[in-house]
Amino acid sequence: MTQSQSPQPDAAPGPEARLSQLEEQVSTLAEAVRALAHGLESIPSQDNPPEEVARGARLAHELLLSQGL
Numbered sequence: 320m321t322q323s324q325s326p327q328p329d330a331a332p333g334p335e336a337r338l339s340q341l342e343e344q345v346s347t348l349a350e351a352v353r354a355l356a357h358g359l360e361s362i363p364s365q366d367n368p369p370e371e372v373a374r375g376a377r378l379a380h381e382l383l384l385s386q387g388l
Contacts, residue, residue, distance in 0.1 A: 351379035
């Protein structure tokens with residue numbers, strides 16, 4: 320009796336799984352960039368408030384950490 324072998328758990332993911340993971344990572348990176356940009360937005364003639372910059376950087380860092388990047 321011959322049984323079909325199932326893929327090994329340590330086998331590399333297929334192209335669709337890799338593409339899905341890449342799309343999630345790009346989306347997370349885009350969110351992190353938006354958070355950083357928001358923290359740095361201000362009128363060019365005015366300085367950025369340090370708390371806004373820090374908040375944007377912290378949010379971007381948390382987004383990246385949450386996705387393992």
